[in-house]
Amino acid sequence: MADPALRAVRGEIVHFLADPAERGPAATEHFPDGLLILRDGRVAECGPAADLLPRLPAGTPVEDRSGRLIMPGFVDTHIHYAQTDVIASHGEQLLAWLEKYTFPAEGRFADPVHAAEVAGFFCDELLRNGTTTAMVFATVHPASVDALFEAAQARRMRLIAGKVLMDRHCPDFLRDTAESGYRESRALIERWHGRDRLLYAVTPRFAPTSTPEQMQAAGRLFAEHPGVYLQSHVAENRGEVDWVARLYPHARSYLDVYERYGQLGPRSVYAHCIWLDDADRARMAATGSAMSFCPTSNLFLGSGLFDLARADALGVRVGLGTDVGGGTSFSMLATLNEAYKVLQMNGQNLPAERAFYLATLGGARSLWLDDRIGSFAAGREADFIVIDPAATPLLARRVAQAETLAERLFVLMMLGDDRCITETWIMGERAAARGATRGEPHP
Structure with a gap:
């Protein structure tokens, strides 16, 4: 029996558990085929789709965002x-x-x-x-x-x-x-x-x-x-x-x-x-x-x-x-682009994972709100975005040649802008959208 308060979004999921400058690769959680489960406007669970889909009650709506990147707002x-x-x-x-x-x-x-x-x-x-x-x-x-x-x-x-x-x-x-x-x-x-x-x-x-x-x-x-x-x-x-x-x-x-x-x-x-x-x-x-x-x-x-x-x-x-x-x-993507250049001029480097951390969990931490927003930890408010990594012909061409998540994120922050943001969700509900989307109930 489906729980009416439950829904899920499936796609490539990236979020941060800590600052990559402090924790290295362990700071980033990445699910190439992930599932974000929402209940009453909050994150209930996040993880590999293969693990979580079998545990979803029959009839739970699953929004399919295959080929898209899902990140905290x-x-x-x-x-x-x-x-x-x-x-x-x-x-x-x-x-x-x-x-x-x-x-x-x-x-x-x-x-x-x-x-x-x-x-x-x-x-x-x-x-x-x-x-x-x-x-x-x-x-x-x-x-x-x-x-x-x-x-x-x-x-x-x-x-x-x-x-x-x-x-x-x-x-x-x-x-x-x-x-x-x-x-x-x-x-x-x-x-x-x-x-x-x-x-x-x-x-x-x-x-x-x-x-x-x-x-x-x-x-x-x-x-x-x-x-x-x-x-x-x-x-x-x-x-x-x-x-x-x-x-x-x-x-x-x-x-x-x-x-x-x-x-x-x-x-x-x-x-x-x-x-x-x-x-x-x-x-x-x-x-x-x-x-x-x-x-x-x-x-x-x-x-x-x-x-x-x-x-x-x-x-x-x-x-x-x-x-x-x-x-x-x-655009925060455009802002990350300029942040990278500012730091280059100052003899410093901004890796892509650190950049997206600063735009999400790092920003939440600076506002003392990381217990409520900024990641997909259970209980967090379900504010998130759906990103199209092929939103422009140049992005699509460049991303197709990228071999790692870090490289794809870097391309996104250097070439991306508002056109990449296909959806913005607030408290588990879609608040802004660009183009068509797909959704179907979980069998």
């Missing part, structure tokens, strides 16, 4: 939904980019109708690219947070987001105060944090745009609400680092500013982390804070090259971020 640890419409805007480095493109675009989010329209498009674009969890900056407007959470909730996505805190060095139309930012953030935490799959992040934009009073208030919010997140930017651009040194002359470093205001700790995530020293990295590791490596943005804005080797050596949690709209693609 991608985790984007840093992205700005309000910058969707300024992606691919020509020129400028960080500080000029903010003035010329970012601030005018974010000003439009005072209109809840505009915020809702962009939020819907943004969430659909994430899903289309295979991203099932994201940590997102909204704008200073509380309604921009409401719109984003409403869109994510309707799609059953796991999303972390927050209202930007910004009370100086910004246009008047985007400026709050230490008191109003605290009050509005607290109300949003009470309304959204822990609702369905939604989590709140206290969001000081970066140290230069918050007064010491607002930085103190952000640290207080982080401390007063156990389980909330904190997200910001640090050490992205050398001009920015110099600016922070002038604004906070008593701090040892840019990162030290955040630590002085109680903003480091588990569930705090800092984008970029380029111009840090080892003392900074050691503090991030010791406090459980995480880095978001944003390669397409760092290249596009001319910011610098991320040092993954030093982060690894000091034991810092690292995830990947697309950083749209300074970043140039929603």
Whole structure:
């Protein structure tokens, strides 16, 4: 007798049990003909189809994805939904980019109708690219947070987001105060944090745009609400680092500013982390804070090259971020492509297995969510993607010549993009699809 809560998906399955940089080949679990069994939106079991199919109750629906690759959904640890419409805007480095493109675009989010329209498009674009969890900056407007959470909730996505805190060095139309930012953030935490799959992040934009009073208030919010997140930017651009040194002359470093205001700790995530020293990295590791490596943005804005080797050596949690709209693609595959090149320029290497770990379980670990997402371990939320390794003629030709899984994954991350993502599943249900699919009940 079929269990109505049970279903399965069959195909080539790859996921990670640990960091390949630490565990080597044992970190990767690969089933060339695998079965992913789902129950009530979670992973019930994952393994070889030959072993698991005979144990399925008769009549259990089995979705056949032969010839496709099944992986956990991608985790984007840093992205700005309000910058969707300024992606691919020509020129400028960080500080000029903010003035010329970012601030005018974010000003439009005072209109809840505009915020809702962009939020819907943004969430659909994430899903289309295979991203099932994201940590997102909204704008200073509380309604921009409401719109984003409403869109994510309707799609059953796991999303972390927050209202930007910004009370100086910004246009008047985007400026709050230490008191109003605290009050509005607290109300949003009470309304959204822990609702369905939604989590709140206290969001000081970066140290230069918050007064010491607002930085103190952000640290207080982080401390007063156990389980909330904190997200910001640090050490992205050398001009920015110099600016922070002038604004906070008593701090040892840019990162030290955040630590002085109680903003480091588990569930705090800092984008970029380029111009840090080892003392900074050691503090991030010791406090459980995480880095978001944003390669397409760092290249596009001319910011610098991320040092993954030093982060690894000091034991810092690292995830990947697309950083749209300074970043140039929603695609995690395209982001892995650029990550490989950034590290090559820094004299480092990014093996394919490590790259896909960072995009899945590594991202989940950096968000302290690896007990819920990022792998196919039993009980995990069933967010996963179906990848077509022959989505383009060039991919098909190149993959046909690949002899190992590592080689095929590397080809996929160098030549792949959104066209490779044929399906995205959220909590065991298909949420986005490209092209026809096949499914039949298990006899």
